[in-house]
Amino acid sequence: MTNAPARKHTALPKARILIEALPWLTRHHGKTVVIKFGGNAMVDDALKAAFAQDVVFLRHAGLRPVVVHGGGPQISAQLDRLGLTSEFRAGLRVTTPETMDVVRMVLAGQVQRELVGLLNRHGPLAVGMTGEDAHLMSAVKRFADIDGERVDIGRVGDITHVDTGAVRALLDDGRVPVISSIARSADDDHVYNINADTAAAALAAALGAETLMVLTDVEGLYADWPASDEVISRLTESELEKLLPELASGMVPKMEGCLFAVRNGVRTARVIDGRVQHSILLEIFTDEGIGTMVVPDAAGKGGAA
Numbered sequence: 001m002t003n004a005p006a007r008k009h010t011a012l013p014k015a016r017i018l019i020e021a022l023p024w025l026t027r028h029h030g031k032t033v034v035i036k037f038g039g040n041a042m043v044d045d046a047l048k049a050a051f052a053q054d055v056v057f058l059r060h061a062g063l064r065p066v067v068v069h070g071g072g073p074q075i076s077a078q079l080d081r082l083g084l085t086s087e088f089r090a091g092l093r094v095t096t097p098e099t100m101d102v103v104r105m106v107l108a109g110q111v112q113r114e115l116v117g118l119l120n121r122h123g124p125l126a127v128g129m130t131g132e133d134a135h136l137m138s139a140v141k142r143f144a145d146i147d148g149e150r151v152d153i154g155r156v157g158d159i160t161h162v163d164t165g166a167v168r169a170l171l172d173d174g175r176v177p178v179i180s181s182i183a184r185s186a187d188d189d190h191v192y193n194i195n196a197d198t199a200a201a202a203l204a205a206a207l208g209a210e211t212l213m214v215l216t217d218v219e220g221l222y223a224d225w226p227a228s229d230e231v232i233s234r235l236t237e238s239e240l241e242k243l244l245p246e247l248a249s250g251m252v253p254k255m256e257g258c259l260f261a262v263r264n265g266v267r268t269a270r271v272i273d274g275r276v277q278h279s280i281l282l283e284i285f286t287d288e289g290i291g292t293m294v295v296p297d298a299a300g301k302g303g304a305a
């Protein structure tokens with residue numbers, strides 16, 4: 001008796017898609033990925049739900065995702081409701097003690113809670129904390145540099161030390177840490193407002209992460225913004241350093257953060273479009289490589305990092 005011919009399964013293309021991800025799954029297994037989810041990429045419900053699915057997917061695929069979140073638009077909206085003004089100097093929010101209370105309330109009490117809730121729809125994974133918890137992030141007062149002048153912008157901080165113990169413990173326990181960009185000073189006991197890109201970069205470096213991924217509301221770093229929308233897909237740390245003085249507004253802390261990360265052991269730092277659903281999965285598990293990738297000089301110009 002002869003065997004019946006193998007049946008043609010209509011789901012075969014799906015298997016091909018899964019197999020396409022195999023080299024990337026192998027490469028990234030067990031690696032830490034710090035993902036910065038920004039205020040402007042965070043205002044759409046469908047995008048937020050897709051973001052949570054991607055992070056949970058990474059976790060179940062054997063990676064160690066850590067989320068650092070911003071919330072600039074949400075802070076500004078709350079200040080507005082309270083009749084307080086939002087003022088930015090050199091891309092940083094001027095933070096009076098009164099503003100700091102609002103920043104802390106919105107980041108830790110609203111934005112972080114929402115992200116934890118979205119992630120935990122998929123299981124008991126996410127645990128929220130701020131840089132204040134377990135001495136995760138320590139800071140000193142930061143001044144804005146405006147045309148070479150040192151300008152006081154209040155309770156804005158720069159990270160001086162990261163104690164990764166609590167984050168590592170959560171990761172080892174299979175959890176997904178969700179971190180708000182607030183830090184306490186060791187010197188004056190004040191709580192400081194930290195730009196979330198800066199916080200994500202410092203954490204990625206301290207954790208020895210493989211990848212820093214910064215989601216934003218543009219396709220990546222534009223070569224000649226705003227004159228052109230040609231995205232720079234890959235650049236080395238030295239190339240980025242030369243470009244930095246030409247950059248404007250919100251791109252400055254992002255690209256400074258990417259530079260800091262790759263200079264301090266992170267293998268790639270990427271700025272990707274948070275408006276594209278599942279942009280994290282596309283970036284990690286396909287070779288389409290959306291957005292801008294910064295690599296250490298040693299990795300050179302070519303090849304996949």
Ligand SMILES: Nc1ncnc2c1ncn2[C@@H]1O[C@H](COP(=O)(O)OP(=O)(O)O)[C@@H](O)[C@H]1O
Nearest residue numbers: 038039040216217218220221222225248250251
């Ligand atoms: N060279 C550049 N390439 C891309 N965007 C740029 C550039 N320079 C300035 N930008 C601005 O930076 C913004 C992203 O920063 P920001 O608004 O702080 O984002 P997020 O809220 O995601 O942290 C972009 O929307 C764009 O307006």
Ligand SMILES: CC(=O)N[C@@H](CCC(=O)OP(=O)(O)O)C(=O)O
Nearest residue numbers: 038039070071072092093195196
């Ligand atoms: C010092 C400073 O500017 N802190 C930011 C912190 C939040 C943040 O960075 O949010 P996005 O990533 O959404 O911009 C702020 O107060 O808006």
